[in-house]
Amino acid sequence: MLPTITTMEVIPVAGYDSMLLNLAGAHEPFFTRNIVVMTDSDGLTGVAEVPGGEVITKRLEACIPLVEGRSVSEYKDVVQRCRAMLERQVAGAAGGTGAETAHAQIFKKVTNVLTGVETPMLDLLGKHLGVPVAALLGDGQVRDRVRFLAYLFYVGDYRRTDMPYLHDDDDSDAWGRIRREPALDADAIVRQAEAAQERFGFHDFKLKGGVFEPAKEIEAVKALKERFPEARITIDPNAAWSLDEAVELCRGLEGTLTYVEDPCGAEGRFSSRETMAEFHRRTGLATATNMCDTDWREMKNAIRLDSVTIPLADPHFWTMTGCVRVAQLCHDLDMTWGVHSNNHFDISLAMVAQAAAAAPGRINACDTHYMWQDGQFLGTKAPEFEDGCVTVPRDVPGLGVEIDRAKLEAAHRLYVDNNCGTRDDARGMQCYIPGWQYDPHRPAMAR
Numbered sequence: 001m002l003p004t005i006t007t008m009e010v011i012p013v014a015g016y017d018s019m020l021l022n023l024a025g026a027h028e029p030f031f032t033r034n035i036v037v038m039t040d041s042d043g044l045t046g047v048a049e050v051p052g053g054e055v056i057t058k059r060l061e062a063c064i065p066l067v068e069g070r071s072v073s074e075y076k077d078v079v080q081r082c083r084a085m086l087e088r089q090v091a092g093a094a095g096g097t098g099a100e101t102a103h104a105q106i107f108k109k110v111t112n113v114l115t116g117v118e119t120p121m122l123d124l125l126g127k128h129l130g131v132p133v134a135a136l137l138g139d140g141q142v143r144d145r146v147r148f149l150a151y152l153f154y155v156g157d158y159r160r161t162d163m164p165y166l167h168d169d170d171d172s173d174a175w176g177r178i179r180r181e182p183a184l185d186a187d188a189i190v191r192q193a194e195a196a197q198e199r200f201g202f203h204d205f206k207l208k209g210g211v212f213e214p215a216k217e218i219e220a221v222k223a224l225k226e227r228f229p230e231a232r233i234t235i236d237p238n239a240a241w242s243l244d245e246a247v248e249l250c251r252g253l254e255g256t257l258t259y260v261e262d263p264c265g266a267e268g269r270f271s272s273r274e275t276m277a278e279f280h281r282r283t284g285l286a287t288a289t290n291m292c293d294t295d296w297r298e299m300k301n302a303i304r305l306d307s308v309t310i311p312l313a314d315p316h317f318w319t320m321t322g323c324v325r326v327a328q329l330c331h332d333l334d335m336t337w338g339v340h341s342n343n344h345f346d347i348s349l350a351m352v353a354q355a356a357a358a359a360p361g362r363i364n365a366c367d368t369h370y371m372w373q374d375g376q377f378l379g380t381k382a383p384e385f386e387d388g389c390v391t392v393p394r395d396v397p398g399l400g401v402e403i404d405r406a407k408l409e410a411a412h413r414l415y416v417d418n419n420c421g422t423r424d425d426a427r428g429m430q431c432y433i434p435g436w437q438y439d440p441h442r443p444a445m446a447r
């Protein structure tokens, strides 16, 4: 019999961020996450990192009675019971009973919580069995090195706000010097890419769009390709462009854009999966999404319509086992797997690396925001990138992150002292441009 879980702790934490711009506004000075630490009766710990916000903190706390006292070997049953409890809770709050129509909504609301339960148990199980988490996912570990991409952002000028953005925190290299500084044109984006490549070795670049006029963003993509002819490049305007506009902008860019992420969304009578399918047909470009193929029902429709070549199955939103199921499906059905990300610490990086190490076949470089957070890790060892890749050693059991209690406490203090909670990019933007309002069809700075 394996040991039992004696405690499950849920710790909301914050870290520093740059003023990253997107369709929804500007990142605030702090990003938030929820960290779960489970300790077992042998004194080993298992960890997870999931998105921040009080709703998730509370839902994770609601799982504690279903976790403590259970054996590590019972993790599947524990996750099942937590799922049933959370589905009842969410359906109850919505005034329903978990009817079919509410299924997708419930799936999205509970999976990031379930990831917070499943992952520490997989971490502990791996430690007891002496294998990495990847060995427990899908058909087991299939690669040792996982490729990540450089996630480039336009960056606002923090000096124009009265918010406590971190600055001048790292003078060690070009990336340290520019990552908090304004980046508002193609030259600045190319400089970001150069500096990020120098520090991390990335060969793949993704530009967050939806910020400026689309043509200006495409100019930045072309400038990137000119500077890095061998690189795989993508842009993600979070469905800000209309279908016709997206086709017009991207047609003829087969040699420049490797794929396009959420170029367009729902339009009039057409769903986002329908417009994405048309975009794919009319341009011949591969499509990726973290917006319109994010649960199994959407997946079924996306596959029927041939809307999505690259489902970005973030383990935080699908669970670790769920995102590897997506990877297996992609491998079998002529799609390629990728991962979406949000700002995160080293635990999430390890979760993605472990999942990707179990994803069969050809996969895309995984998204990560970590370059914006580099240096703010919660484990005892800094994550290492080599040639744009993170190694998943076969002889390091579990997730590979041992939590540093002092760092965890400091990140929790940052959360409490700054009254952090749920992410709100509109609030960040309103400090930059008074009166600014989110509009899903208008780039944030093109007003």
Ligand SMILES: O=C([O-])C(=O)C[C@H](O)[C@@H](O)C(=O)[O-]
Binding pocket: 020, 021, 022, 208, 236, 238, 290, 340, 341, 342, 343
């Ligand atoms: O691919 C995406 O849509 C993302 O990475 C979502 C994130 O929230 C991104 O837009 C951001 O960090 O601003």
Ligand SMILES: [Mg+2]
Binding pocket: 236, 238, 261, 262, 289, 290, 291, 340
């Ligand atoms: Mg996206």
